[in-house]
Amino acid sequence: MRDSRFLKFAGLLWAVMMVFGWSGALSSASAAPFTVGPKKCQECHTDEAKVLSGTKHFTSLKTVHKDKRAKKIVKAIGDKRMKKSATCKMCHYTEAQKKPGAKRKIVAGPSCESCHGPASDWITIHNDYGKGVKRATETAAHKTERLQKAEAAGMVRPSKMFDVASNCMSCHGLAASGLDEKTAATMLDNGHPLNPDFELVEYSQGTVRHRFYPPDVTANKEMTAAEKSELYVVGQAAAFVSASAAVKKSSHEKYVAAQKKRIATATAALEAVKGSVPAAGALLADPSIANGRALADAVKGKDLSGAVGGMLPSKYK
Ligand code: HEC
Ligand code: HEC
Ligand code: HEC
Ligand code: HEC
Incomplete structure (x- = not known):
């Protein structure tokens, strides 16, 4: 545990040094x-x-x-x-x-x-159309560059749904990387909930839903059935990656059982789409973040309701 954390830290420091050079490494580390x-x-x-x-x-x-x-x-x-x-x-x-x-x-x-x-590092970038420019007059190239800069500064944009979903899974799967095995076990033994059935469509399309997209930015739009099916698969991909990592870090019975249940549900969803989306097969074979992102990209704009429509929830939290 301690070793892997040190490695993560060392890796981060190395990345910071690559970007800022030796001299900047310390000052920029304090400006995380x-x-x-x-x-x-x-x-x-x-x-x-x-x-x-x-x-x-x-x-x-x-x-x-x-x-x-x-x-x-x-x-x-x-x-x-x-x-x-x-x-x-x-x-x-x-x-x-x-x-x-x-x-x-x-x-x-x-x-x-x-x-x-x-x-802190993207709030003034993500909305900056440029001097004297408005949303309507911004060039496509400027918009791409602006949003790329925001992402590089740590913004998790809705278009990167795998990453958004991974944030949900980290908390809702009790799988945060900073949470050690012993603490998680003590929490569970003392009544902390861990719901293995947390599912992205059910939990994001009720109270949490905010989809004020153009052209009518005053309307909080509901998803179509096709969009829900895509979101369902992305959510299961994130759950699969999260639970596959979590299950390895603990031997606590309740914790392991919950993570295994998350893996089983996600496996069924990924099996259902892997015929038409090969990236789902690759993710099943290797539950890495990169494979999760690749699957999310592969299903973008696809209607998967034929494959997973029957798995979608009928009510939302
Ligand atoms: C000064 C105004 C302003 C503030 C403050 C602001 N935003 Fe924004 N935000 C915008 C505008 C304008 C857009 C639309 C940008 C565009 O047209 O692409 C936007 C877009 C977004 C998007 C969608 C980006 C995308 O991928 O299309 C997200 C998510 C977002 N903001 C989150 C936040 C969060 C979280 C905060 C606070 C930490 C925040 N914003 C603070 C003005 C603001
Ligand atoms: C930083 C951790 C964190 C993240 C990220 C997070 N949640 Fe939560 N969420 C919580 C906590 C903690 C609660 C429980 C709050 C309570 O009961 O006091 C909760 C509760 C909820 C509830 C209410 C559930 C109920 O039974 O009433 C919904 C819905 C929900 N989250 C959806 C989501 C979705 C969807 C995402 C991702 C798009 C997400 N959450 C991301 C921590 C998080
Ligand atoms: C890894 C993320 C995580 C950590 C760490 C965490 N919680 Fe939670 N907690 C959650 C989530 C997510 C929920 C909502 C679970 C659900 O309803 O399915 C929750 C729910 C709860 C609830 C039930 C609330 C309700 O409305 O039913 C209590 C109580 C609680 N947490 C206490 C704590 C305490 C105390 C700590 C610190 C010792 C803690 N949690 C640490 C994620 C976390
Ligand atoms: C529980 C996780 C969660 C929280 C909390 C959250 N968002 Fe989002 N946000 C999302 C998700 C998921 C989407 C993608 C919605 C979609 O496209 O279906 C999104 C989309 C957006 C968008 C683009 C859609 C729109 O409404 O214009 C903006 C802007 C945004 N969020 C800003 C915010 C701001 C500001 C806050 C806080 C007031 C916030 N979000 C809180 C998860 C969250």
Whole structure:
């Protein structure tokens, strides 16, 4: 465990040095991307913020720490309060920061940047049409470059649905890379939920749905059956990658059983589409992030309802 974490850290440091050179490595390490909080996003994204405020992600800030189970779980892992516990903060809260190096403060439950990535380095890039230019007059080349820059700065765009879904799976699958085996086991033994049936369509098309796309940006659009089938497959791909990694890091009975159930459900979905989408077969053979992304690209715009329509939920959370 410790070794693999060190390797990850060393890899990251190496990447930073490749980009900034030796001299910049230390200063840029302290300027790692940070979370700015949903109030910043709300300044422009009022509709999305309104949707967020109607979700359990939003309301849980005021409720979850008062739950009887919460107090028991925090104690069991050796922490005092949920809002002070680094473990709980990983998934339950958004900690915002005003500027690099400033103090982090809990400002929300899971929120915009939990799914779209910490925004300090992309918030002023992703919407910058250029001086004097408006959305309607921006050139296609400028738009491509702008969005590429935003992604390079850590933005998880809706078009990269595998990555968005992987963020959901990391929290909802109790599979966050920072969560060690022992802590996860203690959480489960003390009543922390782990729902192996968390499925992307069911959980994203109810309270969480925000799809204010042009031409009518005031309408929160429902997905078509074809779009839902595509999303279902991408969600199962992300669950497959997440659970395949998680199952290896623990020997805790309940944890392993839940991850195996996630793998079984995802396997059925991937088996159902692999005839028409070879990338699904490649992912089944090797559950890597790269193969997950490749599958998401391969199904883009495809109507897979013939293959997985029967697996889609009829109600949404
Ligand atoms: C100053 C205004 C402004 C702020 C602040 C802002 N955005 Fe945006 N955002 C925009 C505009 C404008 C667009 C549309 C850009 C375009 O036309 O491609 C956009 C687009 C997006 C998109 C869709 C991008 C895509 O892939 O098409 C996401 C996701 C997003 N913003 C998230 C956020 C989040 C999260 C925050 C807060 C951390 C935030 N934005 C803060 C103005 C803003
Ligand atoms: C890896 C992510 C993750 C970590 C770490 C985590 N939780 Fe959770 N927690 C979740 C998710 C996701 C849910 C919702 C599960 C569901 O409803 O299926 C949840 C639900 C809960 C619930 C039930 C809330 C309800 O409304 O039913 C309690 C209580 C809780 N967590 C307490 C804690 C405490 C205390 C800690 C820190 C010791 C913690 N959690 C750490 C992801 C996490
Ligand atoms: C639970 C994860 C999650 C949270 C929280 C979240 N988003 Fe999203 N966001 C998504 C997903 C998934 C999509 C893709 C929707 C689609 O295309 O079906 C998306 C799409 C978008 C889009 C493009 C569609 C649109 O509505 O214009 C914008 C902009 C956006 N999000 C901004 C935000 C902002 C701002 C917040 C916070 C107020 C936020 N998101 C919170 C997951 C999330
Ligand atoms: C940073 C961690 C995190 C991420 C990322 C995340 N969630 Fe959650 N989500 C939670 C936690 C924690 C809860 C439980 C809150 C509580 O009960 O107090 C929750 C609850 C929910 C609920 C309410 C469930 C219910 O039974 O009422 C839905 C729906 C949901 N999440 C959907 C999603 C979707 C869809 C995504 C990805 C697009 C996502 N979440 C990403 C942490 C996260």
